[in-house]
Amino acid sequence: MAEVELRGVSKYYKEVAAVSDVSLRIPDREFVALLGPSGCGKTTTLRMLAGFIRPDTGQILIDGKDVTDLPPERRPTAMVFQSYALWPHMTVGENISFGLKLRKVPAAQIAERARAMLDVVRLPGVEHRFPSQLSGGQQQRVALARALVLGPKILLLDEPLSNLDAKLRVRMRDEIRRIQQELQITTVYVTHDQEEALTMADRIAVMNRGVIQQLGDANDIYDRPATSFVADFIGQSNFFRGTLRRANGVTWAHIGDERVAVEPVDGAPDGAHVTVSTRPEVVEVVRAPEPGAFALDDPRLVNFGAYQRLAGRHPTLGPIEARVPKSFRLDARPVYVKLTRARAFAEPEAEMRD
Ligand SMILES: Nc1ncnc2c1ncn2[C@@H]1O[C@H](COP(=O)(O)OP(=O)(O)OP(=O)(O)O)[C@@H](O)[C@H]1O
Ligand SMILES: [Mg+2]
Numbered sequence: 489m490a491e492v493e494l495r496g497v498s499k500y501y502k503e504v505a506a507v508s509d510v511s512l513r514i515p516d517r518e519f520v521a522l523l524g525p526s527g528c529g530k531t532t533t534l535r536m537l538a539g540f541i542r543p544d545t546g547q548i549l550i551d552g553k554d555v556t557d558l559p560p561e562r563r564p565t566a567m568v569f570q571s572y573a574l575w576p577h578m579t580v581g582e583n584i585s586f587g588l589k590l591r592k593v594p595a596a597q598i599a600e601r602a603r604a605m606l607d608v609v610r611l612p613g614v615e616h617r618f619p620s621q622l623s624g625g626q627q628q629r630v631a632l633a634r635a636l637v638l639g640p641k642i643l644l645l646d647e648p649l650s651n652l653d654a655k656l657r658v659r660m661r662d663e664i665r666r667i668q669q670e671l672q673i674t675t676v677y678v679t680h681d682q683e684e685a686l687t688m689a690d691r692i693a694v695m696n697r698g699v700i701q702q703l704g705d706a707n708d709i710y711d712r713p714a715t716s717f718v719a720d721f722i723g724q725s726n727f728f729r730g731t732l733r734r735a736n737g738v739t740w741a742h743i744g745d746e747r748v749a750v751e752p753v754d755g756a757p758d759g760a761h762v763t764v765s766t767r768p769e770v771v772e773v774v775r776a777p778e779p780g781a782f783a784l785d786d787p788r789l790v791n792f793g794a795y796q797r798l799a800g801r802h803p804t805l806g807p808i809e810a811r812v813p814k815s816f817r818l819d820a821r822p823v824y825v826k827l828t829r830a831r832a833f834a835e836p837e838a839e840m841r842d
Contacts, residue, residue, distance in 0.1 A: 489516045490551060490564060490641030490674045492537065497546035498698075499532050506532040508698035509546070519668055519675045521685035524695035525721065530678040531570075533695075534644050537676060538567045550642065566640035568631050570647040574619040580606070581615030584634045591638075605633040608667055625656045632664070636671065643668070643675045649684065657681075661688050682722050686710070694718050714753065716833045719765040726771065726808050728764040732756050732832060741832050744804035746782065748827050756834030766830040771810035773798060774824045781824035784808060789818060798823070 492514040499507045507529040514520050522530045535541040537548060539560035548556045555563050574583050584602040593601070606612055609629035619627050628648060635643060648664070649657045665688050668675050679685050685692045686706040693700045694709055694717075702714040713719035716727065730741035732752060740747040741764045750764055774781050784800030789812075798810045800823060810825055 491516050491549075492642055492674060492676070493547075493549040493552075494533070494537070495547045495549065497533070497536060497543045497548065499529075499536060499541060500544050505698045507536070507543075510698075510700055511546075512693060512700060512703065514674060514676065517672045517674055519665070519677065519688060519690045521677045521679055521689035521692045522695055523679055523682060523685040523692050523721075525680060528695040529698040530680070530695060531646055534567070534646050534676060534678050537642070538565050538644050539563050540567075564641035565644055566635035566638055566642075567644040568635045568646065568648045570650060574627055574630055574634070576619055578618075579615060580611075580617050580619065580622070580630050583619065583630060584615075584637050587634065587638045601637055602633075605637045606630075608636065608670065609633045610663070624652050625660055628652065628660060629663070632667065636667070636673075641674060643673050644678075645675065646678045647680070648677075649679075650681075657684070664688065686722075694721065696721070713765070713831065716763040716765055716835060719831065719833075723767060724809070725765040725767055726827075728805050730762055730764055730832075732758055732760045732762050732834070734758050739832070741830070746802075746804045748805075748830050749780075750830045750832035752832045752834075754834065756832060760834040762832040762834050764830050764832050766827045768797060768809045769811040770827075770829045771808065772826040772828050773810050773812055773816070774826060775821045777822075777824060778826075781826045782808070784823045784825055787818055787823045789816070800825075 494510050494512045497507060497510045498505060510533060522533055524530055532541060536543050539558055543556065547554055550564060581602050584605060585598045588598045588601060602615065606614065609632055611626060611629050622630065649660050652660060661684055677688060691703060691705055692709055694702045696717050702709055702718045709718055709722050713722065719725040728743050730743035733740045733742055739750055739752050741750045741762055748764060756762055782802045782805060784802060787798055787800040790797045790799060796812050796814055796816055798812045801807050808825055
């Protein structure tokens with residue numbers, strides 16, 4: 489069993505908070521992704537879990553035991569770094585065995601465990617090759633094997649696939665997920681790639697500027713973003729700014745002299761300034777005027793192969809995009825859009841987007 493917990497953890501560089509009061513509990517065997525833009529504090533968080541960086545405030549617990557002051561080698565963690573950093577002058581077998589030798593594991597056992605680990609990462613028989621004689625994806629597997637051979641309770645991965653091409657990344661993420669489930673190992677996976685996070689992780693912690701903005705599964709963060717940052721960072725959204733008004737049991741966002749029915753997030757009060765977001769795929773397109781439908785000026789189509797995107801502009805709401813099927817055609821008829829599912833976030837002025 490290996491449960492990990494961050495309790496009110498912060499790390500400052502001068503006055504800049506790289507990580508700010510982060511709390512996160514990861515149950516045994518869970519796969520959690522830390523997802524966010526460059527500089528949001530992902531690597532810093534992971535390095536604090538591994539013990540390479542000491543937090544300025546807060547505690548790190550593994551199985552309820554405070555490990556905040558323990559060095560990396562005394563924690564049951566193993567980390568795979570972004571640049572996989574295999575030792576070029578050592579064979580694959582030597583790379584994988586190195587940590588076991590340091591721990592004075594008997595030689596016969598070392599060879600056996602290294603071989604078994606190469607089977608797990610599906611690279612049997614490459615012990616005697618040097619890293620330069622392997623492809624990028626194969627080297628990545630060796631790096632994974634090197635981390636796993638020590639039998640860590642917790643696997644920490646920092647953007648492990650970023651050096652690979654798109655197709656190989658997709659294959660490797662399935663492999664990593666398979667290995668994680670096979671070994672039933674608690675895993676924290678850092679990425680700025682939302683698709684990786686959405687497809688691999690049990691839960692995703694979306695980070696921005698050193699804080700976790702939302703923690704949830706793929707459906708939570710995609711369908712029910714907690715902040716406009718999450719709505720913007722995950723997938724795509726249309727954004728509007730308005731004022732919240734409740735009337736007859738319906739919550740409206742008044743945008744100029746128009747209004748849109750919204751789902752208020754976190755019980756935003758009446759009169760609050762809100763950011764309204766809606767996904768292009770829930771914007772409904774109709775060709776005749778009806779209540780709640782907004783006429784779209786200058787409609788144009790962008791083809792994405794599998795679908796099309798209809799983009800246009802409403803005089804009050806501004807730019808709006810809708811996802812439409814490949815069969816959709818623009819003709820002489822006007823185009824209207826209905827915002828069927830919109831969320832309203834009450835946010836401080838400074839964080840509102842234009
Ligand atoms: N050693 C350091 N000294 C000063 N500032 C640092 C140091 N390490 C990180 N930072 C700053 O802390 C913030 C968080 O950095 P971190 O490396 O955790 O980001 P990240 O989310 O991993 O980004 P990326 O996706 O680019 O790897 C950044 O603003 C970074 O510039
Ligand atoms: Mg990083």
